[in-house]
Amino acid sequence: MTTTHAVSGVESSPPPDSDTVIDVRDLRMRYRTQEVLKGVDFTARRGEVVVLLGPNGAGKTTTIEILEGFRMRSAGDVTVLGTDPARGDERWRARLGIVLQSWRDHGKWRVRELLAHLGAYYAPYSTAQVQRPWDIDELLAAVGLTEQADKRISTLSGGQRRRLDVAVGIVGRPELLFLDEPTTGLDPEARNEFHDLVRGLANESTTVLLTTHDLAEAEKLADRILILAGGRIVADGSAEELSRRISAEATVRWTRDGQPYEESTAEPTRFVRRLFEEYGDAIGGLEVRRASLEDTYLTMVRELEAGKVPGEQAAHAFGSREEAR
Amino acid sequence: MSPVWYAARLGVRRGWTELRQTFTSGQDLFGYALWTALLMIPLFLAGDDPLKGAGISAGAFMLPSMVGMTLAFTGVMTTAQLLATEREDGTLLRAKAVPHGMVGLLVGKVIMVSGTALVSMALPFVAGLFLVDGVAQQGGGALLTLVWVIPLGLLATLPLGAILGSLINSPRTIGLLTLPVMGLVMISGIYFPLSKLPEWLQIIGQIFPVYWLGLGLRAALLPAGAVTAEVGESWRHLETAGALSAWAIVGLLLAPSVLRRMARRESGAAMAERYRKAMQRVV
Numbered sequence: 220m221t222t223t224h225a226v227s228g229v230e231s232s233p234p235p236d237s238d239t240v241i242d243v244r245d246l247r248m249r250y251r252t253q254e255v256l257k258g259v260d261f262t263a264r265r266g267e268v269v270v271l272l273g274p275n276g277a278g279k280t281t282t283i284e285i286l287e288g289f290r291m292r293s294a295g296d297v298t299v300l301g302t303d304p305a306r307g308d309e310r311w312r313a314r315l316g317i318v319l320q321s322w323r324d325h326g327k328w329r330v331r332e333l334l335a336h337l338g339a340y341y342a343p344y345s346t347a348q349v350q351r352p353w354d355i356d357e358l359l360a361a362v363g364l365t366e367q368a369d370k371r372i373s374t375l376s377g378g379q380r381r382r383l384d385v386a387v388g389i390v391g392r393p394e395l396l397f398l399d400e401p402t403t404g405l406d407p408e409a410r411n412e413f414h415d416l417v418r419g420l421a422n423e424s425t426t427v428l429l430t431t432h433d434l435a436e437a438e439k440l441a442d443r444i445l446i447l448a449g450g451r452i453v454a455d456g457s458a459e460e461l462s463r464r465i466s467a468e469a470t471v472r473w474t475r476d477g478q479p480y481e482e483s484t485a486e487p488t489r490f491v492r493r494l495f496e497e498y499g500d501a502i503g504g505l506e507v508r509r510a511s512l513e514d515t516y517l518t519m520v521r522e523l524e525a526g527k528v529p530g531e532q533a534a535h536a537f538g539s540r541e542e543a544r
Numbered sequence: 545m546s547p548v549w550y551a552a553r554l555g556v557r558r559g560w561t562e563l564r565q566t567f568t569s570g571q572d573l574f575g576y577a578l579w580t581a582l583l584m585i586p587l588f589l590a591g592d593d594p595l596k597g598a599g600i601s602a603g604a605f606m607l608p609s610m611v612g613m614t615l616a617f618t619g620v621m622t623t624a625q626l627l628a629t630e631r632e633d634g635t636l637l638r639a640k641a642v643p644h645g646m647v648g649l650l651v652g653k654v655i656m657v658s659g660t661a662l663v664s665m666a667l668p669f670v671a672g673l674f675l676v677d678g679v680a681q682q683g684g685g686a687l688l689t690l691v692w693v694i695p696l697g698l699l700a701t702l703p704l705g706a707i708l709g710s711l712i713n714s715p716r717t718i719g720l721l722t723l724p725v726m727g728l729v730m731i732s733g734i735y736f737p738l739s740k741l742p743e744w745l746q747i748i749g750q751i752f753p754v755y756w757l758g759l760g761l762r763a764a765l766l767p768a769g770a771v772t773a774e775v776g777e778s779w780r781h782l783e784t785a786g787a788l789s790a791w792a793i794v795g796l797l798l799a800p801s802v803l804r805r806m807a808r809r810e811s812g813a814a815m816a817e818r819y820r821k822a823m824q825r826v827v
Contacts, residue, residue: 280812280813280816281813283812284811284812284813287641289640289810289811289812290811290813309547309643309644310643312641312642312643313643315641317641319634319637319638319641319812319815320634320812320816320819323633324630324633324634324635324638325635325638327562327565327568327569328561328565332561336554336557336558336561337638337642337645339554340551340554340642340643340644340645340648341642341643342550343547343550343643344547344643387638391642391643399812
């Protein structure tokens with residue numbers, strides 16, 4: 220994480236390179252007297268899957284809605300696909316995909332009919348590189364709705380509806396896709412299919428920003444995880460990097476002659492080798508465990524709630540921020 | 545073709561699709577049938593009573609008036625209802641997420657509501673012709689009145705509905721408007737001539753488009769002699785055009801900014817909140 224831009228405020232840092240799809244600096248959001256975002260910083264590069272984690276009310280949805288251009292921010296610099304979302308025009312919008320949680324909208328429409336209709340709005344924005352919209356039959360196959368193509372939307376199951384939501388979100392072949400809690404209410408199988416779909420999109424250089432409460436999902440999908448808590452990004456890195464930041468040590472559990480043992484060590488490989496050198500076949504039930512993303516997440520959020528803000532962010536918070544308002 | 549025009553054309557297709565859907569959905573078909581049946585009741589009850597001094601029956605007076613009322617009702621209430629519903633269920637947010645999707649949504653809504661209004665007017669009209677005599681028999685020039693009264697009526701009422709639908713916070717609020725609307729119908733000369741009311745009520749009635757649409761439809765569909773039942777014993781074409789145009793201008797001036805303000809405030813979070821509230825009501 221960079222801290223250089225934290226001091227600048229007035230003179231902005233060098234322009235983001237063309238590979239940067241999202242660039243957020245010192246984003247602040249205030250509702251009446253409550254400050255929800257207190258200086259959020261992060262970037263996302265082309266083709267990256269970035270997962271935004273955080274407790275309820277941390278401002279995940281607010282952040283996404285600001286990036287989508289649906290909500291005006293109080294302060295800070297935000298660039299999405301090279302444009303400030305507050306001034307994004309329809310040409311800019313055509314390059315975004317937004318997966319909304321449907322409820323009962325367009326219930327009388329048939330699946331193919333709605334996708335063809337919504338897709339048609341993207342046709343004027345087709346370019347030599349990006350053919351818009353997505354071919355409807357291919358899209359239906361990609362989200363697994365081929366069999367439901369001619370069904371009324373009101374007759375779809377919850378899982379099918381969520382897949383339709385994703386299809387609507389990507390029908391314009393977006394360069395950047397936003398998903399706010401996309402797998403809520405999906406069964407494990409549908410969730411798996413959805414994960415494959417997202418990974419597939421990222422491989423085609425679509426950038427994905429998604430929020431979730433499911434830590435296993437975050438671990439599985441994310442190139443990078445951001446933890447938003449207390450109005451700031453308190454952690455930014457791959458699941459592995461985050462685990463290492465929280466605890467350098469791994470827990471080793473084993474049994475010797477049926478007796479259970481447990482030991483924390485910074486060098487589990489060496490420790491285990493010694494264990495075998497010393498006791499050989501007497502060792503059983505070996506298990507080496509690093510802190511899971513869940514441990515990491517809970518530790519970070521707990522520390523934050525206890526007022527123990529990580530050093531870097533503390534400087535961030537109490538630095539030269541007042542002038543920004 | 546500019547993207548806005550292109551989106552408007554998609555909106556026309558959207559409107560047709562949604563209008564067609566009203567003919568295949570049980571709920572909508574029931575709506576058409578119920579409305580037609582409701583309007584037939586007064587014709588059954590008092591249709592054959594003569595309207596004093598006008599040379600027509602009370603039923604003949606009521607039928608075109610009710611067709612005019614249907615236009616006003618559909619234009620304002622259906623537009624408002626649809627807009628509030630589509631805001632709640634996320635249709636609007638989807639349109640916002642698509643390039644020029646709002647253009648398509650609004651054009652679609654205009655087509656769909658106009659089509660619904662025409663169908664809702666035609667059904668009771670045709671049914672009513674079997675019950676009352678003396679309607680739509682003079683033809684010719686009088687019928688031409690429909691050619692300007694109906695489009696002008698839509699122009700006067702749809703923007704009002706859009707404004708109303710933007711201002712209310714839930715489709716259920718529309719229900720609260722039923723009573724005042726019924727009151728308005730009573731003083732709009734739909735079921736009996738306006739001239740039977742005290743003068744101050746006549747003046748209030750003549751402010752709103754319901755009266756003028758009733759008058760316009762009567763002018764088009766009743767025999768010339770029936771004009772004696774009207775205020776000033778005249779069809780008052782000029783005043784009809786003037787009053788409806790005034791409503792149209794006010795509506796068209798206000799609607800864009802009210803709609804824009806409503807759309808701007810629309811977000812996933814706002815929708816999720818409404819979803820939560822609606823679910824609480826269900827449980």
